[in-house]
Amino acid sequence: MVCQVRDHPLVQKVTRLYEKISSLDDLRPSKDVDALFTQLVLTCIPPSPIDVTALPCPWLHLMRSHLIKLCGQAESLLESHFSTLLGDSYQLPIHNLQVFPYYSNYINLARLEFSLLKDHLPRDGPLPRKVAFVGSGPLPLSSIVLARDHLTSSIFYNYDIDPSAASMAKKLVSSDPDLSQRVLFRTSDIFNLTEELGEYDVVFLAALVGLDKEEKVRVVRHLVKYMKDEAMLMARSAHGARAFLYPVLEPSELQGFKVLSVHHPSDEVINSVVVARKCPPLQSMFLPKVGKKGEQVVGCNKCSKQFCDFDSGNNRGTAIDSGLIL
Numbered sequence: 001m002v003c004q005v006r007d008h009p010l011v012q013k014v015t016r017l018y019e020k021i022s023s024l025d026d027l028r029p030s031k032d033v034d035a036l037f038t039q040l041v042l043t044c045i046p047p048s049p050i051d052v053t054a055l056p057c058p059w060l061h062l063m064r065s066h067l068i069k070l071c072g073q074a075e076s077l078l079e080s081h082f083s084t085l086l087g088d089s090y091q092l093p094i095h096n097l098q099v100f101p102y103y104s105n106y107i108n109l110a111r112l113e114f115s116l117l118k119d120h121l122p123r124d125g126p127l128p129r130k131v132a133f134v135g136s137g138p139l140p141l142s143s144i145v146l147a148r149d150h151l152t153s154s155i156f157y158n159y160d161i162d163p164s165a166a167s168m169a170k171k172l173v174s175s176d177p178d179l180s181q182r183v184l185f186r187t188s189d190i191f192n193l194t195e196e197l198g199e200y201d202v203v204f205l206a207a208l209v210g211l212d213k214e215e216k217v218r219v220v221r222h223l224v225k226y227m228k229d230e231a232m233l234m235a236r237s238a239h240g241a242r243a244f245l246y247p248v249l250e251p252s253e254l255q256g257f258k259v260l261s262v263h264h265p266s267d268e269v270i271n272s273v274v275v276a277r278k279c280p281p282l283q284s285m286f287l288p289k290v291g292k293k294g295e296q297v298v299g300c301n302k303c304s305k306q307f308c309d310f311d312s313g314n315n316r317g318t319a320i321d322s323g324l325i326l
């Protein structure tokens with residue numbers, strides 16, 4: 001079958017950039033690497049009619065999944081470079097974060113995530129006390145900006161699978177009397193976090209945790225298993241052509257969560273944000289398990305408009321989108 005989408009100008013441009021990026025020996029920041037990734041981001045930011053997650057030909061699927069991995073590697077190397085620069089060159093790294101070329105993107109992303117989170121918290125209720133950020137990286141700008149500007153009394157526990165990330169990140173906040181006490185770092189793969197995930201009121205999930213659909217779903221299932229009921233999940237995703245750069249988390253993959261909102265930025269903030277709340281345990285298993293769309297779903301009381309809409313009181317549900325298959 002001929003793959004027409006390959007002739008689309010956007011796909012042709014991304015393919016050309018992919019061929020150059022994938023032939024690089026080294027993804028550490030340099031003039032060439034920066035120029036290629038800048039072109040790639042500028043190519044993928046504008047709205048696009050193409051559903052990148054449903055590319056008809058296998059070659060493009062393979063290209064996309066390799067490109068996401070290359071972007072992840074380059075992002076981590078960029079963060080390590082600037083984290084080292086900040087930690088080695090400044091007494092107060094926190095006061096010099098603007099040396100990172102995309103600092104303003106993180107300011108905007110943190111503002112967006114906080115406003116989306118606040119929309120789903122009780123109006124005059126307390127702000128979340130304990131926050132986890134999974135996939136914080138060597139330059140944990142999201143946690144730093146969220147803790148400094150928005151959740152100013154919350155405690156942030158940052159997790160990263162890369163042991164060097166925690167040590168670099170600690171160095172950035174150690175000279176700040178407030179953040180050094182409230183923004184803490186641990187090394188762990190998300191899959192090794194179990195009971196402690198149940199301590200958090202909010203879990204932020206970086207876009208690069210779970211690089212393909214299967215792994216992203218595995219991450220969500222792990223979070224469902226260990227997050228406490230009603231805790232909030234702020235998961236990063238991607239939309240449109242930005243899905244060439246980051247994995248996509250579909251609301252339908254968030255079984256066990258009630259999806260509260262999905263926000264696709266149209267400015268230079270690359271990531272989409274999915275806001276969800278952990279469902280309370282199923283009240284009863286008496287409802288038949290769902291098999292196909294539109295059938296009755298297993299009761300997930302008070303939960304997941306996305307999956308089931310309950311008649312009042314009798315706890316029976318009719319799948320709207322896709323049922324909970326447990």
Ligand SMILES: C[S@@+](CC[C@H](N)C(=O)[O-])C[C@H]1O[C@@H](n2cnc3c(N)ncnc32)[C@H](O)[C@@H]1O
Pocket residue numbers: 075076079134135136137138139140141142143159160161162165188189190191206208209210
């Ligand atoms: C590059 S950072 C991006 C986050 C960014 N620094 C921020 O502040 O929003 C993404 C991080 O996710 C980490 N990561 C990827 N998979 C992970 C996993 N399974 N568990 C924990 N961390 C993971 C990577 O090591 C990487 O450092």
